[in-house]
Amino acid sequence: MKTVALALTxxxxxxxxxxxxxxxxxxxxxxPGFFYMLPxxxxxxxxxxxxxxxxxNAFLAFGLGWVLFIKDPKW
Structure with missing residues (x-):
């Protein structure tokens, strides 16, 4: 289960x-090409x-990525 959680993160x-x-x-x-319906x-x-x-989104990615490298179980 932990592996699935880490993979999804x-x-x-x-x-x-x-x-x-x-x-x-x-x-x-x-x-403009992706959102073609907007002017x-x-x-x-x-x-x-x-x-x-x-x-x-960059800060959110950094925070989630940081979680992947924490080794202390108290965190």
Whole structure:
């Protein structure tokens, strides 16, 4: 059971790293193609908002990744 939990946590870390990259670095490049139903000029206007959400996801990925390397059972 512990192995399954660690594997799911690792997958969650990878997902949040991807989301952070997407929102911080590729929002105006990949975003319009991925969210085709939204107007293309919206992405340039919301760059700061997307970057803020990406930073949140990066911190979340860091925290979840840190959990994978804790060896002290008291934690």
């Amino acid at each position: 690792g997958l969650s870390v990878l997902l949040h790293i991807y989301i952070a990259w997407f929102k911080i670095f590729a929002w105006t490049i990949v975003g 293309a000029d919206l992405f340039e206007q919301k760059t700061q908002l997307a970057a803020n959400q990406g930073i949140y």
